[in-house]
Amino acid sequence: MTQSFAERRARLMGPNVPTFYETPVHLVRGEGAWLWDASGKRYLDCYNNVAHVGHCHPHVVQAIATQAATLNTHTRYYHDLVLDYIERLTATLNHGISQAIMVCTGSEANDLALRMAQAVTGKTGIIATDNTYHGNTAAVSQLSTRRPPIGGRAPNVRLVPAPDVLRPLGGSLAAQPQAFADNVAAAIAELEAAGFGFSGIMLCPVFANEGLLPPEKGFLDPTVAVVRRDGGLILCDEVQPGFGRVGSHFWGHDALGFAPDVVTIGKPMANGHPVAACLARPDVMAAFREAFGYFNTFGGNPVSAAACLATLDVIEGEGLQSRAAETSAYLMDRLRALRHPLIADVRTAGMFFGVEFVQGDLPATAFVAELVEDMVARGFILNRIGRGANTLKMRPPMVFGIAEADLLADALQAALSTR
DSSP states (O other): OOOHHHHHHHHHHHHOOOOOSSSSEEEEEBTTTTEEEETTTTEEEESSSSSSSSSSSHHHHHHHHHTTTTTTOOHHHHHHHEEHHHHHHHHHOTTTTOOOEOOOEEEHHHHHHHHHHHHHHHOEEEEEEEOOOOSTTTTGTTTTOSSSSSSOOOTOOOOOOOOOOSOOOOGGGTTEEEHHHHHHHHHHHHHTTTTOOEEEEETTTTTTTOOOOOOOOTTHHHHHHHHTTTTOEEEEETTTTTTTTSSSSHHHHHHHOHHHHHHHEEEEGGGTOOEEEEOHHHHHHHHEEEEOOOOOOSOOOOOHHHHHHHHHHHHHHHTTTHHHHHHHHHHHHHHHHHOOTTTEEEESSSSEEEEEEEETTOOOHHHHHHHHHHHHHHTTEEEEEEETTTTTEEEEOTTTTHHHHHHHHHHHHHHHHOO
16 A cells, blocks of 8 residues: 555654644745645745745855855864854844854754853843743753643743733733833742842744734833843844844844844744854853853854855845835735734734734634635645734745735635635
């Protein structure tokens, strides 16, 4: 009997390996904002920030191929490209952040960020929100809330209520910034009283996995004041909002107007090549290097560095940040024009969009799950986020333009009109 693809996958990868959809999509090719499956069906990619400058961008592909044919080694030997990249990357950052450790995944980068906070403060208590995701290592999975850790969450971790657009902390959007800061202050007091002390807070500046909070300058100012007062570090996970996605700024934290101590980046920085980085001020890096002996065999290898440099070339050369701002404004107008009785809110952080659906006072979780499956069947890749998984999530490659925005909006309205 012929074994199905799902059976073969389970036999070789084990059970419960996640796929996005009830009918898994078997992809074989990508170009720009488009993907093709094994049957030849074409999908508009409205979801993958991994292919930040478009699937299989020829400039990035050529850079990888050329460097792979020349040299690939690691950073215990000298090579230029990793230094060229760090110089060029940190030139986009402010706040004295000028050094980097190159790694292979965002999980590793966030794991390093936690250790940097420990090295600077000598303390181990860490804070995140109660509906977030920061990676898969043993340390950062303590902050991620998709599944509770075996044995319970570590006692040096505190999760504070995440901001919310429809159900704001403090009872109103105006009160929410201070309410969030008050919860952080309470968590810090708990960590200090428990003897762990407070090392820092890790957050995504657009609260992406929490359901997406459009960046509003000053929102985090009360929280930043609390963290600074109590001697902790601000660890900013820019894996989703970074590299021009918010449109108005190259980095999400600049859109909010705060200065992080550590910035972590990953998926988009090399257009899907497995590379990530932890960026910090020299004083933070020196404390980490003194406290921890750290080396990453593949982090910063020449091929990864070439892919990173080529990705920056495309972002700059094709004006993708300004294009993101233009496309974002256009698609938001189209999304706001969608009509369905369960639509409760439409929001954006540049090229990151959320449409939240509620049924009475409850999240319309099942409705959105079915809508996602319908859209995939129509040839549109997207997904859902939020505490109730009731917010449609659209986070397309940066080459997604006006024509693609029209295709998406038209398909969404057609799908909604049948429900």
